[in-house]
Every structure is written in structure tokens, then in C-alpha cells.
Amino acid sequence: MKIIALDQVSSMPMQMAGAVNVTKQVPIGKDDGAPLYSFRVFTVKPGGETPYHVHDFEHMNYIIAGEGVLVNEAGEIQPVKAGDFAMVLPNEKHQYRNTSAAGDLQFICGVPLSYE
Helix, strand or coil, X not given: CCCCCHHHCCCEEXXXXXXEEEEEEEEECHHHCCCCEEEEEEEEEEEEECCCECCCCCEEEEEEECEEXXXXXXXXXXXXXXXXXXXXXXXXXXXXXXXXXXXXXXXXXXXXXHHC
8 A cells, every 4th residue: 555645756857759848746656566557647837738649548637736728639629627537538649738827737647557
């Protein structure tokens, strides 16, 4: 069993092409012995964005703080805000953008452990 506060988890810049002003934390993942799934937390600074990318598994997301948009493969933009859940289906191109000047967009991203 593991319990940890997010402020105790180290933060690192997202190292994926197309990421702009995004940091990543992994509060629960493979280093903890998780067998199947990993929880990551991304913080997107105002004006920042995650890569516009695709992969063969779903993302399960929960918006912790802030507001922004989620862009789908058709280029449609859907607003997201703290308290929202979002699911990105396998092979669906997607991107999070922080469109607010007021603060960070922060969200939990659950993925299969192999993608951590």
C-alpha cells in the first residue's frame, strides 16, 4: 500500500516533442510496484500545451485545478475545468491546452503501466 501527497512527488519537465510549459509527476507507478496502471499528474502553465499525439490505449483524466481545452482528432475544442473527468479513446489524437492566463491547468492522467 502507498499513500503520498502530491507535494511530496518530484516534478520534471515533460520530455515529449510538442510539449510546451508542461511538467509531470508520477505519484503512483512502476517504481511503486504497481502491476497494471500508472497515475501521472501534469501541470500545464498558462499558454502551455501537451503534445498533439495519439496512442493505442485510453487515457482517463481528472482535472484537479484550472481550466483549458481538450482538442480531439477532428480539431474540435472542448472546454475543461477543475472537477471535470475526460476520457480519450484509444487511437484518438488529442491535446490539452491551458487557455487561461489566471493559473495552471493540472490534471491526473491514468494510463497503462507500459506507457509510464
